Amino acid sequence: MLNQRRIALIEDDEIMGGSIAQRLKLEGAEIIWYKQMVRALGAIRTPRAPIDAVICDIILPDGTGEDLFATLCRTSTPPPFLFITGQGSIAQAVRLMQSGxxxxxxxxFDMSVFLDRLALLMKPRNALEMPPLVGISPAAQRVEELVEQAANRNGHVTILGGPGTGKISIAKRLHELSDRCSAPFLTVNFARDQKVEQALFAAGGAMDAVGEGILCLQSIDRMSEALQDRLLTSLDRDFSGRIISTTDPTIEDEVASGSFRADLFAQLSEVEIPVPPFRQRPEDAVWLMNRLFDQLNAKHDPPLRGISALAEQALRGHDLSGGGREIRTRLTRAFQTARDGWIQPADLFPERLAEGDWFLSLAExxxxxxxxQIIAALEQTGGHLGKTAKLLRIARTTLWEKMQKFGLS
Incomplete structure (x- = not known):
């Protein structure tokens, strides 16, 4: 029932926590156990891999489950929470449910009832078994949740995102998860395809050939007014397929100004899936860069040793307006200039070196x-502060101060 599920357990009681952890492991789940709110906060906010659910005691030694949930909600959409509460805090638990x-x-509680409740709040297995779609951050997980919800609904879908944010991959995932997965998946790109009107509306064109499948219309913001009129007329007739549109979020400005038909956009956007830019989820930019590194390195002779921590830090601070395409371009170029087997910041951003503003201060x-180094040590110890401090050969209080300073708490 819980095979391969990754679950965070936040419980300071050794007996209760040990009992829950042992049973969940028997069910096949991977358990990350935290006994303090401060340690759980950073791990859930920036997980090394997606977390499917959080089991959280409401009363914790350094705060409450409500504090933890509220803090996470201020900056992201947290994983589903299942709270454990005593009779005296039921009102608090109800308030938490009303908050999301x-x-x-x-x-x-009876363990079988507990397991059933836990299974109900997690993602369907077919989605879980697929690799991460656009990243590992809570924002990326929210995109996957919206894709799963859209797959189980009817209505046309619009995916809103900047360049290189994986919109076509999202459309394909939605098709795979939907009950139309055995029907065709066809694409028409208004930014690149020649003779798009013919590709859409000619006899045997996409509008006919898609049948009950999915037609992906890329860059609908590039659609001419004449094509907008014709598409709206076609949709009002007996169109049995489903349309997934992709576009830049600025299309909303075009709708407001009247350059894109509001009635057509409303029909195409019965379901919306917004994809945040990488500047709002830098951990996903690093995740994507490491995935691309593995692909490129497999073909590189000799293979490189890796990407330096400073290069990852530089990527986190870069705007990345070009999205995933920009990351691939910069990484491909970096392979040609890397020395000593490591990709360094100047390999990724040579323009900063030319401008004379590249070098960080020694303190930076x-x-x-x-x-x-702290992140790597925390991952190795499973977030255990005492073991992490010992591994880094510093005092536990020093580690905590540095985690606060670097936003890791």
């Missing part, structure tokens, strides 16, 4: 290196 938490169970470079 999913469910709660009261102590003592030291902070970047320390942050990367």
């Amino acid at each position: 938490a999913v469910d709660y169970v009261t102590k003592p 470079a030291r902070d970047a290196a320390e942050r990367s």
Whole structure:
């Protein structure tokens, strides 16, 4: 039932936590157990891999489950929460559900009931078994949730995102998850295709050939007024397929100004899936760069050793207006200039070196290196502060201060 699910357990009681963790492991789940709110906060906010659910006691030694949930909600959409509560805090649990938490169970509880409640709040298995779509951040997980919801609904879909944010991959995933997966998936690109009117409306064109499948219309913001009129007329007739449109979010300005038909956009956008830019989810930019590195490195002779922590830090601070395409372009170029087997910041951003503003101060470079080392140590110890401090050979209080400084707490 829980095979391959990744679950965060936040419980300071050794007996209760041990019992839950042991049973979930028997069910095939991977458990990350935290006993303090501060340690769980950073791990859930920036997980090393997607978290499917959080089991959280409401009363914690350094705060409450409500504090944790509210803090996460201020900057992201957290995974589904199942709260454990005593009779005296049921009102608090109900308040949490009204704020967006999913469910709660009261102590003592029957383990079979607990497992059923936990299974109900998690993603369908078919989506779980697929690799991450656009990243590992809570924002990326929210995109996947919206894709799953759209796959189980009717109505045309519009995917709103800047260049290189994976819109076509999202459209294909939606097709794979929907009940139209055995029907055709066809694309027409208004920014690149020649004779798009013929490709859409000619006998045997996409509008006819798609049948009950999915027609993906890319860059609808480039659609001429004449094509807008004709598409709207076609949709008002007996069109049995489903349309997924992709476009830049600025199309809303075109709708407001009247250059794109509001009635057509409303019909195409019965379901909307917004994809945040990489500047709002830098951890996904690093995730994508490492995936691309593995692909490129497999063909590189000799293979490189890796991407330096400073290069990752530089990517996090870059605007990346070109999205994933820009990351691929910069990384491909970096392979040609990397020395000693490591990709460094100047390999990714040579223009900064030319402008004379590349070099970090020694303090900035030291902070970047320390942050990367702390993250690596936390991952190795599963977030255990005492073991992490020992691994880094510093005092636990020093580690906590540095985690606060680097936004890791």
